[in-house]
Amino acid sequence: MWEWQWTIYTLFLLLAAATMGVVAVGAWQKRDVPGSTAFLLLIGAMMLWAVTYGLQIAGATEGTKLFWANANHIAVAAVPIAWIGFALQFTGRDHLLTPRTLGTLSVVPTAYLVLVWTNPRHELIRQTFGIKSVNDGSLLLIDQAFGLAFWVHAAYGYALMAAGAVLFAQLFVWAPKVYRRQVGLLLLGAVVPMAANLAFHTDLYVPSNFDLTPFSFVATGVLFFAAIYHYQLLDLVPIARETVVDTLSEGIIVIDSQQQIVDINDAAATILKLDGDAVIGTSVHQTLPEIVTETEPSEDRSTVSSEISCEIDATPRKLAVTKTPLVDVNGNLIGRTMTLRDVTEKRSLEAALSAQLDEVMAVNRELETFTTAISHDLRQPARTTERYIDRVRRSEPELSAENDEILAVAQTNAERMQTMLSDLLEYSRIERNDDQFEPVSLAAVVDQATTSLRFSIEETDTTVSVGELPTVSGIEHQLVRLFQNLISNAIRYSGPAPPVISVEATTTETEHVLTVTDAGVGIDPDELEYVFELFTRGQHAEQTPGTGAGLALCKKIVEQHGGSVDIESTLGEGTTVIVRLPKRE
Structure with missing residues (x-):
């Protein structure tokens, strides 16, 4: 039968277990986060340690x-097993934590x-010499000597704890402040508990058989509680260096203060075609002489970006190199990092x-020069033709009907040639310039267009x-010019009734949609795909003046603005021109 005695130490240890229990609640709420499973096992093992030692004393x-x-x-x-597992998971090395491991x-x-549970047979764990009383009989402890x-297990446990501490220390060095x-x-x-445990096993205090390790769990619980609830432990889990650096597409080289x-x-x-x-x-300087020169100052703290030409495996390459100073937590320069990108292709x-x-x-300039020259060279004959026609009319006031008709056709053709040359020259000069x-x-634009077409x-x-x-x-x-052409076209092809034209707009998340609609004669469906070609005239165009360049000019202007233009038309009912312009900040 078990027998018990009252001791304040047991109550304190139950308090330590309760403190760790509060930490366990916070970890349980984040149990889906990498590292939480091992952390929960660690907290559970510490709680078990505190409770069982409390019952022992x-x-x-x-x-x-x-x-x-x-x-x-x-x-x-x-x-120790839970600690090293937590360290591996939290530092992003959980791929090492396999069932075999x-x-x-x-x-x-x-x-x-x-061996612990069979110790009476071999005493490899401990030798016991009964119970001894300390603190004037208020505390009973096992009088024992460890085997x-x-x-051996203690050394193994300390090795695992130290390995986990090294992983966390490495993370501490490169991780951001949080x-x-x-x-x-x-x-x-x-x-804290590792130090208390070492002090226990090296007899640094009395009574020597009184283990202070579980008592230190109160401090551990408070520290872990602050990590979870104040500094977002298990909410913000850092990623291991291998996960970040080795998966980057950019090359990273770290150089210390000794240029190594x-x-x-x-x-x-x-x-660089190197063995890492x-x-x-x-x-x-010896490994990468073309990238790092001997004259670079070792104390330079500036970030420098450059592009260098070098040979890698006897192949000319171009590398974009950024050199950044590397400092420690105290701001001391400890080296540099170099970021490399192969920009050869x-x-x-x-x-x-x-x-x-x-x-x-160059071709465009030649075409513009050619167009200007042609326009200039062809205009002169057209003007000469018009002058000769005018001279004939003045010198021969009484022409026959046939001759008068011939002169009228010649006059119309000369004027049409002049208009076509003007339209061609204007079309060739429309160009995109984002700087402009x-x-x-558009309200002001349409107002200008209608004012110019007032008559x-x-x-x-x-x-x-x-x-x-x-x-x-x-x-x-x-x-x-775009709206002048669209409104002018709508007037020209309105038919016998007074023209009725509407200009509307809608705006989406990505573009402005503008429509110019008339109730005119419309365009034959078979001709719709050609109406935006230069000098192409639609249905009924033969009954109205014009060169057929208007819609071609409109399309070029819209495309220079990064947009598109479409047309919908029905013979005898009217036409709608739809302009889409991209929405820019």
């Missing part, structure tokens, strides 16, 4: 104390627990594109209704 007989001492060793064996790590603790198996606070609290929370390569990621090794492991520890494509663009520009783009009020509108008794129009990004004089 509350026992009044040797049998009671030995049972709970054996139960206590379950937690002693579980804490866990099985291997658990071999020593499993054998240890078997070889105990110390992660440093988390990791710092975790490290401190682990170091201390780290290189896979991308940099691939770009082989170059670590070598001088950067990009620069080659840019050069080819530039050459093609220069060629296109500015906010343009045509009055003579034909035209009605132009204008809805609410947006402000767009464009070139104002080109947009005025």
Whole structure:
């Protein structure tokens, strides 16, 4: 039968377990986050340690104390395994935590627990000499001496705890400030019980058989509580260096203050055709002489970007290199990082594109020169023809009907040639220039267009209704020309009835949709696909003046603004021209 005695120490240990329980609640709420599973096992093992040790020192007989001492060793064996598992998961190395790894790590603790529960047969864990009273009889402790198996497991447990601490320390060095606070609290929370346990096993205090390790869990619980509830532990989980650096498409090289390569990621090794492991520890000036020059100041703290030409495997390459100073937490310069990007293909494509663009520009200049020359050379004969016709009419006032008709046709053809040459010249001079783009009020644009067409509108008794129009990004004089042509076309092809024209607009998330609608003669459906071609005239065009260049000019203006234009028309009912302009800030 178990026998008990009252001791304040047991109550304190139950308080420590309760503190860890509060931490466990916070971890349970985030149990889907990487690292939470091992963290919960760690907290659970610490709670078990505190409770079983509390019951051990509350026992009044040797049998009671030995049972709970054996139960206590379950937690002693579980804490190092949970700690290293948590460290691997939290630092992004959970791929190392395979079932085989866990099985291997658990071999020593499993054998240890078997020896714990069979200790009376071999005494490899402990030798007991009864119970001794300390503190004037207020505390009963097992008088014991630990055996070889105990110390082997202790060394194993300390090794796992130290390995986990190293992983967290490495994370602490490179992690941002918020992660440093988390990791710092975790490290401190682990170091406190480790220090208490070391002090216990090295007899640094009395009574020597009184283990202070579970008592330190109160401090650990407070530190872990702050990490979870104040610094977002398990909410913001850092990613391991291997996950971040080695998966970057850009090359990263780290150089220390002695100008030695201390780290290189896979991308940099691939770009430079190097063996990453082989170059670590070598001088950067010897390994990469074309990238790093001997004259670079070692104390330079500026970030420098440049583009260099070099040969890699006897192949000319171009690399974009950014050199950034690397400082420690105290702001001391400890080295540099170099970011590398292979821009060889990009620069080659840019050069080819530039050459093609220069060629296109040269052709355009030749075409403009040609168009200007042709327009000038052809206008003179047309003007001469008009002057001769006028001279004939003045010298021969009484022409026959046939001769008068011949002169009228010649006059019309000469005037048409002049108009076509003007339209051709204007069409060739429409070009895109983003530097001229500015906010343009379409309401003001349509007002200018209708003002310039005032006489045509009055003579034909035209009605132009204008809805609410947006402000767009464009070139104002080109947009005025656009609406002049659209409204003029609508008037010209209105039929016998007075023209009725409406200008409307709607705006979506990506574009402005403008419509110019008339109730005129319409266009034959078979001709709709050709109406935007230069000098193409639609149905009934033979009955009205014009060159057929108006809609071609409209299409070119819209395309220079990055938009598109469509047309919908029905013979005898009217036409709608739809202009779409991209919405820009």
